[in-house]
Amino acid sequence: MSDTRVGEWTQLSEMDGPAGFLKVRGRRYRYPDGREGVWDVLAGGATVALVAITEDEQVVLARQYRPGPGRILLELPGGNAEDGEPVEAAAARELLEETGYEAASVEVVMQTYLASYASHRRHAVLARGCRKAAEPKPDDGEFVETVLMPVREFLEHVLSGQLTDADMAFAGLTAAGYLKPTV
Numbered sequence: 001m002s003d004t005r006v007g008e009w010t011q012l013s014e015m016d017g018p019a020g021f022l023k024v025r026g027r028r029y030r031y032p033d034g035r036e037g038v039w040d041v042l043a044g045g046a047t048v049a050l051v052a053i054t055e056d057e058q059v060v061l062a063r064q065y066r067p068g069p070g071r072i073l074l075e076l077p078g079g080n081a082e083d084g085e086p087v088e089a090a091a092a093r094e095l096l097e098e099t100g101y102e103a104a105s106v107e108v109v110m111q112t113y114l115a116s117y118a119s120h121r122r123h124a125v126l127a128r129g130c131r132k133a134a135e136p137k138p139d140d141g142e143f144v145e146t147v148l149m150p151v152r153e154f155l156e157h158v159l160s161g162q163l164t165d166a167d168m169a170f171a172g173l174t175a176a177g178y179l180k181p182t183v
Contacts, residue, residue, distance in 0.1 A: 051172025
């Protein structure tokens with residue numbers, strides 16, 4: 001895929017409150033001391049991020065603009081599971097849509113919440129035996145280029161801080177045997 005599919009976005013404006021992609025709910029709580037307070041909670045369903053590894057030990061990445069950091073980054077492929085869709089199926093679908101790669105196997109290796117103020121669960125998925133099967137078919141609003149990176153170089157990339165799903169990457173690399181837990 002050519003670089004014309006991926007480029008910097010031009011910010012036109014900024015507004016307070018969600019624009020529709022994310023759902024923010026205000027939850028009122030009564031604290032143990034009787035006082036009350038309202039907290040913002042980022043609501044959503046299950047999401048997946050894949051450490052997708054080819055048989056020749058290349059990691060399949062998605063080069064794309066990320067609006068939070070405001071930069072083009074090399075990211076893990078992934079996205080949202082649709083209502084009722086099993087996480088493994090969502091991972092396989094997202095990998096194929098964003099990169100054109102299929103995996104011989106997919107395995108959920110970790111689950112976590114996005115943050116203490118979020119209700120949705122993130123799933124780290126290890127995809128093994130990945131191979132090119134089709135041309136990517138990203139959703140509207142997705143501008144993605146597929147990039148392959150050797151596993152050892154990918155570890156350096158994760159440690160560089162230029163990846164938004166570093167925790168998912170560490171989980172996948174550990175499950176694949178490239179990192180050893182010290183616990």
